[in-house]
Amino acid sequence: MNLTAIASIYRFEMTRFFRTLLQSFLSPVLSTSLYFVVFGAAIGSRIDQVEGVSYGAFIVPGLVMLSVMTQALSNASFGIYFPKFIGTIYELLTAPVSFLEIVIGYVGAAATKALFIGTVILITSTFFVDLTIAHPFAMVLFLLLTCLSFALFGFIIGIWAKNFEQLQLVPLLIVTPLVFLGGSFYSISMLPPFWQTVTHFNPVLYLISGFRWSFFGVADVPIGISLAAIALFTALCLGVIWWIFKTGWRLRG
Amino acid sequence: MTGILSIRDLRKTYDDGFEALKGVSLDLEKGEILALLGPNGAGKTTLISAVCGLINPTGGSVSVGGHDIDTDFRAARSMIGLVPQEVALEPFETVWNTVRFSRGLFGKPRNDALIQKILTQLSLWDKKDNQVKELSGGMKRRVLIAKALAHEPRVLFLDEPTAGVDVALRKGMWDVVAEMKADGVTIILTTHYIEEAEAIADRIGVIAKGELLLVEEKATLMTRMGRKQLEVQLDQPLKAIPEALSDYELELAEDGRTLIYSYDTRAERTGITALLNDIAGAGLKLRDVQTRQSSLEDIFVSLVEGEDA
Ligand SMILES: Nc1ncnc2c1ncn2[C@@H]1O[C@H](COP(=O)(O)OP(=O)(O)O)[C@@H](O)[C@H]1O
Ligand SMILES: [Mg+2]
Numbered sequence: 001m002n003l004t005a006i007a008s009i010y011r012f013e014m015t016r017f018f019r020t021l022l023q024s025f026l027s028p029v030l031s032t033s034l035y036f037v038v039f040g041a042a043i044g045s046r047i048d049q050v051e052g053v054s055y056g057a058f059i060v061p062g063l064v065m066l067s068v069m070t071q072a073l074s075n076a077s078f079g080i081y082f083p084k085f086i087g088t089i090y091e092l093l094t095a096p097v098s099f100l101e102i103v104i105g106y107v108g109a110a111a112t113k114a115l116f117i118g119t120v121i122l123i124t125s126t127f128f129v130d131l132t133i134a135h136p137f138a139m140v141l142f143l144l145l146t147c148l149s150f151a152l153f154g155f156i157i158g159i160w161a162k163n164f165e166q167l168q169l170v171p172l173l174i175v176t177p178l179v180f181l182g183g184s185f186y187s188i189s190m191l192p193p194f195w196q197t198v199t200h201f202n203p204v205l206y207l208i209s210g211f212r213w214s215f216f217g218v219a220d221v222p223i224g225i226s227l228a229a230i231a232l233f234t235a236l237c238l239g240v241i242w243w244i245f246k247t248g249w250r251l252r253g
Numbered sequence: 254m255t256g257i258l259s260i261r262d263l264r265k266t267y268d269d270g271f272e273a274l275k276g277v278s279l280d281l282e283k284g285e286i287l288a289l290l291g292p293n294g295a296g297k298t299t300l301i302s303a304v305c306g307l308i309n310p311t312g313g314s315v316s317v318g319g320h321d322i323d324t325d326f327r328a329a330r331s332m333i334g335l336v337p338q339e340v341a342l343e344p345f346e347t348v349w350n351t352v353r354f355s356r357g358l359f360g361k362p363r364n365d366a367l368i369q370k371i372l373t374q375l376s377l378w379d380k381k382d383n384q385v386k387e388l389s390g391g392m393k394r395r396v397l398i399a400k401a402l403a404h405e406p407r408v409l410f411l412d413e414p415t416a417g418v419d420v421a422l423r424k425g426m427w428d429v430v431a432e433m434k435a436d437g438v439t440i441i442l443t444t445h446y447i448e449e450a451e452a453i454a455d456r457i458g459v460i461a462k463g464e465l466l467l468v469e470e471k472a473t474l475m476t477r478m479g480r481k482q483l484e485v486q487l488d489q490p491l492k493a494i495p496e497a498l499s500d501y502e503l504e505l506a507e508d509g510r511t512l513i514y515s516y517d518t519r520a521e522r523t524g525i526t527a528l529l530n531d532i533a534g535a536g537l538k539l540r541d542v543q544t545r546q547s548s549l550e551d552i553f554v555s556l557v558e559g560e561d562a
Contacts, residue, residue, distance in 0.1 A: 002327070002360045004357050004360045004361065004362065005357060005358050005359070005360050007357065008354050008356075008357025008358050009358065011354075011357075012343075012346075012350070012354045015346070015350065016345070019345065083343075086341055086342075086343070086344070087337075087339055087341030088341045088342060088343055090307055090335070090337050090341060091355060091358060091400070092358070093305075093306055093307050094305040094306050094307060094330060094333065094335050095330060095358045095359055096326065096327040096328070096329075096330040096331040096359060096360060097358065097360075248309060252306075252307065252308055252309050253267065253268070253302075253307070253308040253309070
């Protein structure tokens, strides 16, 4: 294992993040506050409680997940796409590093950034609502696994993308709708039966449900299924990455 | 033998079916400089890319310092430095961080003194805290060189390093190359500037259409193929070469004022004395006389054209 190389990639990626630290910090704080103002105040005044939890608190896990997923995805996809785009990928390909080490460096950095932003949002939300975490260990586990799996997924997209449109296509057309329709801001029990059934095909539902369970002990789907779902998603991403490694797909001509 | 780089029957066919390398074999000794000459599209970059791990070769094998680039890629690649043909750098990063990153990526422990030395050598030290995007084109190219040197490679590939770099800076680059050679680093460079190859290389390789046409000591190449020409300028123009001079291999320039005599520098007798006597005997008056040695460029052009024929 070329640990020095992994550390170098990780550090190089993180400096990009620190260069824009204020922006990285302020934008989640601002958007979270806006969500609380809009959703919490406007909708919360009509919906009093969801499954025994105040609406303001109920949306916190969804808010955190929404940001963590999109941030992990976009950071990881951009992180590996950018060197391809500007040509600096040559150095990674000629260095004595394995594909696994490259993945650890880039995915690790992207997951760290997402984790940072998730934490900032969580802390910001405590200024607006009373938050108790019923299962802190499960909460951290879900958060870490989501950061990791979506960073892996983003890495795959970054390798796959041949231009900026493709890079933004998947997050925009697939991930964001899935997150919004996956019960981020409502319990699916509030939906008509038909849409409840449809929602069960949305993988994001299982992540948000499990994450929310770790806060309030209530869930749309059993916690075991949530854990299985995120494990499966992570395994799937790892499998695809292993295949890319084997074939050199879109990296080596 | 202190062979450091061994390329055996290296082949590359691109996905579109284009055969860019048709079985190239090459051996390099420690500390030598090889200049790879070839027209655009000859396969120079493809050859370098295959050795450095940027593309997967279709066939053949390469070893660096005895390490196969495939089965022992870590050991092989850690010995290789590459300065790519196209400038590619992270624009918002500082020069210092960019170069330091390269060293770390190759698994080498931090060594700020070495990086300072490299940056100073390449006249980049005062730019170390600048973002890459603030640098001029020539500086960016030197940052690429600094990155390639940061992990102390034993074999250095320079793919057209002086394209678009002005003469003064080019000179500075060759000083660095000479210093590396003195340290025993093996250098393979491609260039369009034949004078450059002529000036700094130990051996010259000529590549065209994916085939290595020859690799030879520069001096051998020059004498083997080097023909000299004697140009005799006449006082009065001629319509044809006089009968009295028909025994010589002569050409008459278009203006009729210059006789060009080609001869082999290695020949026992060059025939110059006799020719000049006979010119005088034919009643021609000389205005000036000069000789010209065919340059590498002439040799190169004749080789590549010969390939075309
Ligand atoms: N990725 C590629 N796909 C198909 N053909 C390529 C690719 N890269 C280079 N070639 C072709 O291979 C030949 C050799 O290219 P290259 O090695 O870049 O030449 P040189 O560096 O000597 O100018 C050229 O004809 C070029 O068009
Ligand atoms: Mg080239």
